[in-house]
Amino acid sequence: MITPTKGIAPQRALVVVGAQVLQLLDRPMTVSQTWARLKEWRSGHGHHAPLPFWWFVLSLDVLYALGVLELDRDLLRRRQANAAPAGGE
Amino acid sequence: MLRRLGASDHRFRALQFRAGLNILVADTANGSRDTDSRNGAGKSSMIELIHFMLGERSEPKSLPRQAVLQKVEFNLTLDWPRLPEPVTVHRSGERHTWVRLHPAPSGVDQGQLDLGTGAVRNTEWQRLIERDLFNLPEQHDGVSGRNLLSFLIRRVSSAGYVSAVHGHVRQADHDAATNLAYLFGLDHHLADRYRALRARENARQQMQKAAQDPLMGRIIGKVADLRSEIALAERRVAELQGQVDNFHVVPEYEHLRRRADDVDQAIRRLIARDTADRRNLEDVERALQEAIEPDISYLEPVYGQLGVILGGQVRRRFDEVEAFHHSVVRNRRRYLEEERDTVRQRLADSEAERGRLGAQLAATLRTLEEGGALSALTTLQQVLGEQRATLSALQHRYEAAQALESTRREITQARLSLQDEMNRDIEDRRGFVDEATVLFSDFARALYGSDRSAYLRFEAAPNSLRIEPHIQSDNSGGIGSMVIFCFDLTLAVLAHRAGRAPDFLVHDSHLFDGVDERQLAAALGLAARTAEREGLQYIISMNSDDLDKAGRRGFDATPYRLPEQLTDRYEDGGLFGFRF
Numbered sequence: 001m002i003t004p005t006k007g008i009a010p011q012r013a014l015v016v017v018g019a020q021v022l023q024l025l026d027r028p029m030t031v032s033q034t035w036a037r038l039k040e041w042r043s044g045h046g047h048h049a050p051l052p053f054w055w056f057v058l059s060l061d062v063l064y065a066l067g068v069l070e071l072d073r074d075l076l077r078r079r080q081a082n083a084a085p086a087g088g089e
Numbered sequence: 090m091l092r093r094l095g096a097s098d099h100r101f102r103a104l105q106f107r108a109g110l111n112i113l114v115a116d117t118a119n120g121s122r123d124t125d126s127r128n129g130a131g132k133s134s135m136i137e138l139i140h141f142m143l144g145e146r147s148e149p150k151s152l153p154r155q156a157v158l159q160k161v162e163f164n165l166t167l168d169w170p171r172l173p174e175p176v177t178v179h180r181s182g183e184r185h186t187w188v189r190l191h192p193a194p195s196g197v198d199q200g201q202l203d204l205g206t207g208a209v210r211n212t213e214w215q216r217l218i219e220r221d222l223f224n225l226p227e228q229h230d231g232v233s234g235r236n237l238l239s240f241l242i243r244r245v246s247s248a249g250y251v252s253a254v255h256g257h258v259r260q261a262d263h264d265a266a267t268n269l270a271y272l273f274g275l276d277h278h279l280a281d282r283y284r285a286l287r288a289r290e291n292a293r294q295q296m297q298k299a300a301q302d303p304l305m306g307r308i309i310g311k312v313a314d315l316r317s318e319i320a321l322a323e324r325r326v327a328e329l330q331g332q333v334d335n336f337h338v339v340p341e342y343e344h345l346r347r348r349a350d351d352v353d354q355a356i357r358r359l360i361a362r363d364t365a366d367r368r369n370l371e372d373v374e375r376a377l378q379e380a381i382e383p384d385i386s387y388l389e390p391v392y393g394q395l396g397v398i399l400g401g402q403v404r405r406r407f408d409e410v411e412a413f414h415h416s417v418v419r420n421r422r423r424y425l426e427e428e429r430d431t432v433r434q435r436l437a438d439s440e441a442e443r444g445r446l447g448a449q450l451a452a453t454l455r456t457l458e459e460g461g462a463l464s465a466l467t468t469l470q471q472v473l474g475e476q477r478a479t480l481s482a483l484q485h486r487y488e489a490a491q492a493l494e495s496t497r498r499e500i501t502q503a504r505l506s507l508q509d510e511m512n513r514d515i516e517d518r519r520g521f522v523d524e525a526t527v528l529f530s531d532f533a534r535a536l537y538g539s540d541r542s543a544y545l546r547f548e549a550a551p552n553s554l555r556i557e558p559h560i561q562s563d564n565s566g567g568i569g570s571m572v573i574f575c576f577d578l579t580l581a582v583l584a585h586r587a588g589r590a591p592d593f594l595v596h597d598s599h600l601f602d603g604v605d606e607r608q609l610a611a612a613l614g615l616a617a618r619t620a621e622r623e624g625l626q627y628i629i630s631m632n633s634d635d636l637d638k639a640g641r642r643g644f645d646a647t648p649y650r651l652p653e654q655l656t657d658r659y660e661d662g663g664l665f666g667f668r669f
Contacts, residue, residue: 001390002391003398014391031417032373032376058391060413060417061410064413065405071416
């Protein structure tokens with residue numbers, strides 16, 4: 001699921017989708033804005049594999065778990081992985 | 090009656106005329122050389138001067154305007170109808186457009202007076218002559234005093250002795266005939282219609298020539314072509330007229346049209362935006378449905394796999410990730426719902442706005458449809474005016490072309506009917522005509538005896554009234570001159586009897602050139618008798634040897650000779666008293 005497998009095409013693998021999200025996230029954006037831009041980018045770059053919203057949210061979860069994404073007042077923003085995690089740890 | 094011909098120059102031999110026959114004699118002076126001739130003694134000059142004094146339009150080459158004479162003021166004294174004393178007229182070559190009259194006849198047009206000198210324009214003098222000497226009415230087309238005088242005072246210089254029925258050589262047939270008709274008491278109006286017809290005929294021929302010219306022909310055109318052009322032009326005019334009549338002016342038309350354009354643009358922009366919004370709305374709604382997905386059981390295996398794959402890389406604990414996930418999904422739903430509501434609201438607003446704008450556009454367009462701008466009406470009217478002008482020009486050309494095509498026939502018909510009318514008129518005036526014929530034939534018999542047939546014939550010819558004097562000829566010389574003599578005498582007698590001409594008749598000595606001495610003596614005798622009987626004045630210039638010939642045939646000239654006698658004596662024998 002996270003990496004491509006026999007049943008998961010490389011363009012649907014969560015790391016790949018997450019990379020695409022990070023790449024688009026050049027400034028803080030709302031979730032829907034990010035979602036819209038991702039769909040736009042994917043259709044513009046020949047990624048025609050269906051991508052439901054929940055799969056997109058799952059890729060966000062991965063990024064969050066990796067500590068490279070955080071949700072700050074309803075805005076998604078990138079953060080450096082080696083920086084101190086927001087809240088918790 | 091002419092009484093005296095004089096001049097301001099004292100050398101001029103003033104001529105005193107009397108009633109009846111007057112003979113101005115040109116003599117061969119004793120001691121004159123054979124090479125001297127009496128030509129230039131002044132016999133013809135007398136006639137030139139009488140014409141000059143009686144209002145002739147003076148040509149630059151005429152006698153009184155010669156350099157040596159133009160300062161001389163000539164004068165002629167003559168009896169004037171309805172005036173107790175004779176009128177004296179003064180005129181000089183230098184100021185030939187004016188005459189001085191003393192006393193002035195009544196009814197001189199004050200506007201024609203030169204107030205400085207009391208002089209009268211020559212044209213006014215001509216009018217007075219026509220009115221008083223010839224009794225011409227105000228309207229007398231075709232008859233003029235000058236033309237009438239050319240019969241009573243024939244001139245050698247304008248070939249007056251060539252034809253009896255022409256006063257001078259340049260006189261056209263119909264012109265001469267009209268003036269003669271007046272003197273003979275025929276209907277000169279009828280005779281003048283020949284002139285009018287002649288003028289029409291000339292104009293028609295000119296036009297026809299012009300119409301045959303390829304370029305000029307286009308100006309006139311053909312009746313058939315013009316008729317169809319007129320029909321087309323009339324239809325165009327009617328159409329335009331209808332448009333103008335039904336035209337409804339919309340105030341501020343241009344402004345309204347711009348507004349309609351703006352509204353249209355606004356509606357288009359709204360529609361474009363709506364399309365985008367609807368697509369968005371669909372997306373949002375689909376996204377909402379997807380976002381409702383409640384099952385989050387997959388999170389755990391994903392997280393597990395994450396830990397397997399990335400190992401120490403995973404920074405967050407599972408419950409943190411789960412909280413993040415819920416937060417994203419919850420917010421996401423709110424966002425989507427907000428967005429959906431916004432878009433729905435915008436679509437609803439847009440629809441209302443479009444409805445409003447649509448109604449406004451429809452109203453504006455209806456107004457625009459109903460009428461046009463004032464400027465459009467003005468243009469329409471201008472075009473209508475142009476079309477009307479074209480139509481009227483075409484109609485004029487049509488009339489001209491039609492007239493041209495029909496005048497030939499009309500003129501021929503008019504000529505025939507005129508000829509008929511003229512012949513009837515001559516028939517109706519049999520009395521006058523017979524009187525003239527009888528008188529002429531009496532005069533001819535007095536000259537040639539009763540064995541010669543002589544007649545005067547009046548006949549309506551196709552182109553003019555023809556007056557034909559005839560004396561049977563045996564080729565004896567000078568018979569043409571005697572025809573003129575008898576003709577003029579007849580004319581003078583009849584016209585004077587009827588008050589249509591003054592009482593004088595003047596002939597030049599050339600009339601008797603080549604005339605047999607028997608006829609010469611008879612003619613002078615006849616002239617003297619007729620003048621006395623009719624109260625006429627007959628003035629003739631004559632060479633002394635011709636007079637001698639007449640004397641030998643029993644004509645005693647003594648009582649008729651003018652006291653002044655011209656000679657060919659070189660220096661001072663002539664009429665002017667000096668040679669030039």
